[in-house]
Structures are given as structure tokens and as C-alpha cells.
Amino acid sequence: MDEIKAILIDDEQSARNVLSNLLERASTNINVLDSCNNLESGVQKIKEQQPDVVFLDVQMPNYAGYEIARFFDVISFEIIFVTAYDHYAIKAFELNAIDYLVKPIDRNKLDIALKKLEHKLHQQASLVDYHSLLKTIKDKNYKKIVIPELGNRHILNLTDIVAIEADGAYSKIHVVNKATIIASKNLKFFENTLSEEPSFFRSHRAWIVNLTYIEFLNKTTLNLTLDNGTITAKISRSRISSFENSI
Incomplete structure (x- = not known):
């Protein structure tokens, strides 16, 4: 695809210099339009230059x-967030299916994030509601999750998820009202996330x-x-005791 326009x-x-140098050496064609040292000036540049992606530090004055x-x-x-080891921020990003990089940035992980970015832009995937992300992080109360499904994203309340069933490299999300969503994540991803x-x-x-x-x-x-009998799941015999203690 054509070059991807970015703002840092x-x-x-x-940190901006390191990221800029890494992007120059990346296999993905990234054109860094501008580099800003605070969110206010960055917002102005975004509105002026209309980038495809913003690499955004989490903690700034x-x-x-x-x-x-x-x-x-x-x-x-x-948006690809760049963060230090912040438990709540990382947890929120995982729940909202948003790309993030942890400082110091690993070149291989950056390449993976850029490949995912190329795919998203190519597929014109729908974007996450970042207002929901903001509330999630500030409240430290994870009540929503974004389910990636074939280039789209479903924003679900956690309370609406009845069960999650493994389906090879994918997962079936069983939600209320008998609906099912095929998520492009395996069951281990949801186990860690939840x-x-x-x-x-x-x-x-x-x-x-x-x-x-x-x-x-x-x-x-x-x-x-x-x-109410709409879903039948399996339980391992070895998990029954833990299950009964959890109820």
C-alpha cells in the first residue's frame, strides 16, 4: 500500500528520536509528518495534517x-500507544483491543504492530470508541471489551458475555439473546484478558x-x-471443586 502518514x-x-529512527528502518513505509512534545500541540498537528496513525505516549505533563x-x-x-509498565493502562488497552508498545521499544514488536496497522488500514477496520477507553483507564473499572471480528470490532459489555468457546485459533463469544460472535483471538487471549x-x-x-x-x-x-438453558458448556472433572468454590 502507499506510505502511511504518522505523527509522534x-x-x-x-524517545521521539529513538522511535523515529526505528520507523525509518522498518520494512513498512512510514512517513513521519511531525513530532510533538505534548498532547495539545499534537492535537493541532493531527487536525492540520490528517495522519493515518499517531504514536502516542501515555504519560505526559x-x-x-x-x-x-x-x-x-x-x-x-x-493510535498506537507507547507506554512504560503501567498495569492499569496496559490492561485497558488489552480489553479495548488497541495496539500498544512498551518502552524501551522492541524492534520486532514494533514490526508486528506495523503489520497489524497495515492490515487495519487496508481493511478499513472500524475504530474503537476512545472515549470508552478514557473512562476505562480513569475508573480502573473494566466493564467493556472490544471483540475483533474479521476486520471489525464489537464493543460489548462484559455482563452481556455468557460464555466463550474455543474454536481453533478463533473463539466463539456467546452473548445474551442467543447471539454468537466469532472473534479472531484464541481462548488463551481471553483467559489472560479476563x-x-x-x-x-x-x-x-x-x-x-x-x-x-x-x-x-x-x-x-x-x-x-x-x-436459561440456551447454552451448554463443558466442565473438566478436575475443575469442579474450584467451580463450586467460585459460585
Whole structure:
């Protein structure tokens, strides 16, 4: 595809220089339009130059990077966040399926992020609601998750997910009202992402269930009935004790 236009926003000159040099050596054709040392000036440059992607530092003076949602009614560009080891920020990015890089930036991980960026731009994937991300990080209360599905993204309330079923390299997200979404992430991804959500339980190598929807456990057939009988999940015999302690 044609060159990808980028803007870098980071309050540290050295960090901007390092990232700029890495992007110059990357196999992806990136044209860095501008480099800014704070969010306010970065927002102005974004509005003037209309980049395809913004590489955005998370922690900066005055405004944190994720507060970019305050300045736009619609985010019409992709964002790759650059962050130090911030537990809450990283957790929120994972839940919202947003690309991020951890400082110091690893060249291989940058290349992976750029390949994903190329794919997103090529597919014209719908963009995440960054206002939701902002609230997620500030509240430290993860109530929504973005499910990637074949170039699109579904924003779901965690409380609407009844169960998640393994489907090879993909996962089936069973939600209320009998709907099913095929997510382009495997079950291990969702297990890690939801590890701190007490309502979600890994009942079987192929299933994660939402405990709030459990209706019945059959210890003979090793089946779990959920959501008024609309879904039947499996439970491993070795997980029954942990399951009963979690209810």
C-alpha cells in the first residue's frame, strides 16, 4: 500500500528520536509528518495534517496520551500507544483491543504492530470508541471489551458475555439473546484478558463461562447449563471443586 502518514507525540525528545529512527528502518513505509512534545500541540498537528496513525505516549505533563478523546468527536486515525509498565493502562488497552508498545521499544514488536496497522488500514477496520477507553483507564473499572471480528470490532459489555468457546485459533463469544460472535483471538487471549474478572471462570480447555449465568451443573455428564438453558458448556472433572468454590 502507499506510505502511511504518522505523527509522534512524546514529551521526551530522546524517545521521539529513538522511535523515529526505528520507523525509518522498518520494512513498512512510514512517513513521519511531525513530532510533538505534548498532547495539545499534537492535537493541532493531527487536525492540520490528517495522519493515518499517531504514536502516542501515555504519560505526559498536562494531559495523558489516552486523554486524546477529549479533543475529538470522532477518531479518524489509528493510535498506537507507547507506554512504560503501567498495569492499569496496559490492561485497558488489552480489553479495548488497541495496539500498544512498551518502552524501551522492541524492534520486532514494533514490526508486528506495523503489520497489524497495515492490515487495519487496508481493511478499513472500524475504530474503537476512545472515549470508552478514557473512562476505562480513569475508573480502573473494566466493564467493556472490544471483540475483533474479521476486520471489525464489537464493543460489548462484559455482563452481556455468557460464555466463550474455543474454536481453533478463533473463539466463539456467546452473548445474551442467543447471539454468537466469532472473534479472531484464541481462548488463551481471553483467559489472560479476563483474569482479574471474578465472574469469568475457565471451566474446561475449550470453555470460559460467566458465573452469573450458570443455571445447572451436571456432574455426571460434566455439562454446565447457562442462560436459561440456551447454552451448554463443558466442565473438566478436575475443575469442579474450584467451580463450586467460585459460585
